[in-house]
Amino acid sequence: MRPTVVFMTDFGSGGGAVLAGVVRSIDPELGVYDFDHNIEPYNIRQAAYQLSTVVPYWPAGTVFVSVVDPGVGTSRKSCVARLAHGSYVVTPDNGTLTMMLGEIDEVREIDEDANRLPGSEDVHIFHGRDVYSYTAGRLAAGMIDFEGVGPAYPVEKVVRLALTNIVPHLGTGWAEGGIYNFDVPYGSARINIRNREFQQVAGFAYGDLFHVAVMDGDRLIYEGEGRYGRTFGDVEDREAFLVGDIQPGERQMLRFNTCDNFIKAHAPEIERDQSLTVDWRVRFERP
Amino acid sequence: MRPTVVFMTDFGSGGGAVLAGVVRSIDPELGVYDFDHNIEPYNIRQAAYQLSTVVPYWPAGTVFVSVVDPGVGTSRKSCVARLAHGSYVVTPDNGTLTMMLGEIDEVREIDEDANRLPGSEDVHIFHGRDVYSYTAGRLAAGMIDFEGVGPAYPVEKVVRLALTNIVPHLGTGWAEGGIYNFDVPYGSARINIRNREFQQVAGFAYGDLFHVAVMDGDRLIYEGEGRYGRTFGDVEDREAFLVGDIQPGERQMLRFNTCDNFIKAHAPEIERDQSLTVDWRVRFERP
Amino acid sequence: MRPTVVFMTDFGSGGGAVLAGVVRSIDPELGVYDFDHNIEPYNIRQAAYQLSTVVPYWPAGTVFVSVVDPGVGTSRKSCVARLAHGSYVVTPDNGTLTMMLGEIDEVREIDEDANRLPGSEDVHIFHGRDVYSYTAGRLAAGMIDFEGVGPAYPVEKVVRLALTNIVPHLGTGWAEGGIYNFDVPYGSARINIRNREFQQVAGFAYGDLFHVAVMDGDRLIYEGEGRYGRTFGDVEDREAFLVGDIQPGERQMLRFNTCDNFIKAHAPEIERDQSLTVDWRVRFERP
Structure with missing residues (x-):
């Protein structure tokens, strides 16, 4: 059973077909899967989040190709990261790996002389096809091994985006954190406070009420009052609500919203630019 | 040859990747296919229609997963329906099965204790991944049989949406029915009058003219005049037109439109809410 | 290894599922791949371009199904083109093949009596499912050979769209051509001047400045000044820029843009209708 190559880009509808063709032409038995081609153009933060929610759920050996690449043709590195659980991510090293840094086993810069679709040498604006998909396909097919990608470099040098500058803090009856992602259509904010710590350190239990304040500096x-619960049905009796997010176990963070859609009602400017919230601070406490 | 798991949700672009990953991690040889993740959020009517047009065209044994689920985390049942021709539909029992009720052989409620992605017990807001896709994958892989889904319950108890309250009636020279679906981009209304009966009972033949009135109560x-024909090219000489829809044989219904896009020109309010038309009555008669 | 059937339509999100089902019901081992279902409705020019960028990258034997078909149910031919490199395109003969005419080996009109999904005889508005996907699936599965599609007709009779009426001309220090396609989101215009000739005949080298004028008749x-370069990073110091496009070798054309998005800033009307530019003339010369 050959592994699958999974594509995520900001190319828009139809953007995967040529990438999948390159992979299938390398080895017709490789699986191809289009994760998403509607990442907002150049939105590396969104790419980083989306990728982190999906990668752990695919079998070891899967090769992910992420092309959200404002710097195509500039000096940013092209790389392949090997993750601890055995999958690979082929991507520009531009922050896309931010949310998976802890899971990277080894990272290698793509040697584009050795790993470029033959005949594409005179094309300089389509690395996603000519370098990334070609490298991914050959890696998935076993035509190159991980060393064949190119030289390794220190994982510490992988580009990391500051999703939020706020370090989470918790004490009895309160917790404070930053916003690292938004679920735009629904208006939820994802808070970098672990759900377990919210219970074990701050002492909240499902069903409890909380007071919340969201501050950008001063x-x-x-500001409002809400209920903390297992799921949306449990918490709709208050203006604000808070549930555990979609990650399980240790990785489960808090997900905050208001009944009127937090983004639309209280922070519409971040629809244009999610990075505006890097310094926003969210504080929950017992009312 | 393993069956394919087919996904339909209202999660938006990229919404299938984690579901497909869960299925592939159960058995890397299972097929996965993304039907649509752009169902209008919470629009169960649209889900019900879309599903009914696609399910009969896939091979027996295909497992469909439909997640349009305004009630996630509430008391609505999660179920798997086995259809007469041998495929399965995994879905919240919330009306999504409305247009396939006649084809359901047996329906079972998912026992979530037995059928939940290991490690996801503390996640309460992502049944599509943790329960539905996991159950679908194991069913498709033969790791559980249909009994392993959970307890059966009467097909009569499956939730049915009232797509239209109007029962079709026909007589010589006239036919009256309700609207059960819209093809929004093109503006067509789907009428619950069988095309065969329109010919055999009402006596219309392709090429005939008709008078039509659409009433919401009083x-x-x-109101207008149109032509009934085989295909669009035959009928464009009148303001309104009527053709047989995309289903073959007994299941072929009538599809009505006006040259100026019926929805946009005459019923724009239903773009926001298709359920507004449950009591609308459409009457065709010889002019 | 069975070939893959690749679908491109203007049916919108979810439009591939019933087509893929038809193919899989013919032979469950056939691959299916959704290229794009968001072609702008009836935009044959866009279909022609998109298809031409993807087809050469898939393995020989791939069967492409393109359904952008304003004339469904009228007298336009349904055809299958066999390309020199061994793939097939199933499409209405309405201009969709315009950019691949030079690569067509042989073309056959689909005999719809022999090649129609059994039971669909009374459906007249869904050729994409009942004729095109059915024919594609049987061809891919080897149930019919190319002759089984229907009678051959001269390749010269295949419908050709005038993407641009401007024939490219080049001389020392200048080059003039037409616009054959736009990359709408980014605002680039694709010019029918070969990148190699721009260098070898007109004498431009990467890094050179140019003066450009875009004229619609008089x-x-x-009008502006720009830089010609390998990639976007090299040319952003001027208002306009010009790079080689995504095709390699002989097929590489020029791609022109301005820093303020050429379409949005200077030609917004063509977002509605790209065919408005058939007579536009683009002239580059040394400043």
Whole structure:
């Protein structure tokens, strides 16, 4: 059974077909899967989040290709990261790996002389096809091994985006953290406070009420009262609500929203630019 | 040859990747196929229609996963329906099966204790991944049989949406029915009158003219004259037109439109909410 | 290893599922791949371009199904083209093949009596499912050979769209051509001047400056100065820029843009209708 190559880009609808063709032409038995080609153009933060929610759920050996690459043709590195659980991510080293840094086993810079679709040497604007998909396909097919990608470099040098500058803090009856991602259509904010610690350190239990304040430095963005619960059905009796997010176990963070869609009602500017919230601070406490 | 698991959700672009990963991690040889992740959020009527047009065309044994689930985390049942022709539908029992009720052989409620992705016990907001895709994958892989899903319950108890309250009636020279679905981009209304009966009972033949009135109780929505034909090219000489829809044989219904896009020109409010038309009555008669 | 059937349509999100089902019901081992279902409705020019960029990258034997078909149910031919490198395109003969005419080996009109999904005889509005996908699936599965599609007709009779009426001309220090396609989101215009000839005949080298004028007959659309380079990073110091496009070798054309998005800033009307530019003339010369 050959592994699958999974594609995520900001190329828009139809953007995967030529990438999949390159992979299938390398080995017609490779699986191909289009994860998403509608990442907002150049939105590396969104790419980083999306990738981190999907990669752990695919079998070891899967090769992910992520092409959200504002710097195509500049000096940013092209790399392949091998993850601890055995999958690979082929991507520009531009922050896309931010949320998986802890799981990277080894990272290698793609040697583009050795790993480039034959005949594409005179094309300089389509690395996603000519370098990334070609490298991914040959790696998945076993035509090159991981060493064949190119030289290794220190994992510490992989580019890391500051999703939020706020380090989470918790004490009895309160917890404070930053926003590392938004679920735009629904308006939820993802908070970098672990759900387990919210219970074990701050002492909250499902069903409890909380007071919340969202601050951008000294500026109050939102203040209100809400309920903390297992799922949406449990918490709709208050204006604000808080549940555990979609990751299981240790990785489960908090997910915050208001009944009127937090983004639309209280922070519409971040629809244009999610990085505006890197310094926003969210504080929950017992009312 | 392993069966394919086919996904339909309202998760938006990229929504299938984690579901497909769960299925592939169960058995890397299972097929996965993304039907659609752009169902309008919470629009169960649209899900019900879309599913009914696709399910009969896939091979027996295919496992469909439909997640349009406004009630995630509430008391609505999660179920698997086995269809007469041998395929399965994994879905919240919330009306999604409305247009396939006649084809359900047996339905079982998912026992979530037995059928939940290991390690996901503390996640309460992602049944599509943790329960539905996991159950679908194990069923498709033969790791559980249909009994292993959970307890059977009467097919009569499956939730049915009232797509239209109007029962079709036909007589010589006339036919009356309700609207059970819209093809929004093109503006067509799907009428619950069988094309065969329109010919055999009402006596219309391709090429005939008709008078049409669309009523919401006593309120006239639209009135006009049109031509009934085989295909669009045959009928464009009149303001309104009527053709047989995309289902073959007994299941072929009528599809009605006006040259100026019926929805946009005469019923724009239903773009927001298709359920507004449950009591609309459409009457065709010889002019 | 069975070949893959690749689908491109203007049916919108979810439009491939029933087509893929038809193919899989013919032979469950056939591959299916959804290239794109968001072609702008009825935009044959876009279909022609998209297809031409993807087809050469898939393995020989791949069967492409393109359904952008304003004329469904009228007298336009349904055809299958066999390409020199061994793949097939199933499409209405309505201009979709315009950019691949030079690669067509043989073309056959689909005999719809022999090649129609059994039971679909009374459906007249869904050729994409009942004729095209059915024919593609049987061809891919080897149930019919190419002759089994229907009668051959001269390749010269295949419908050709005039993407641009401007024939490219080049001389020392200048080059003039037409616009044959736009990359709408980014605003680039694709010019029918070969990149190699721009260097070898007109004498431009990467890094050179140019003066450009875009004319619609006597009307000046845009005039400015720009830089010609390998990739975007090399040319951003001027208002306009020009790079080689994504095709390699002989097929590499020029791709022109301005830093403010050429379409949005200087030609917004063509977002609605790309065919408005068939007579536009683009002239580059040394400043």
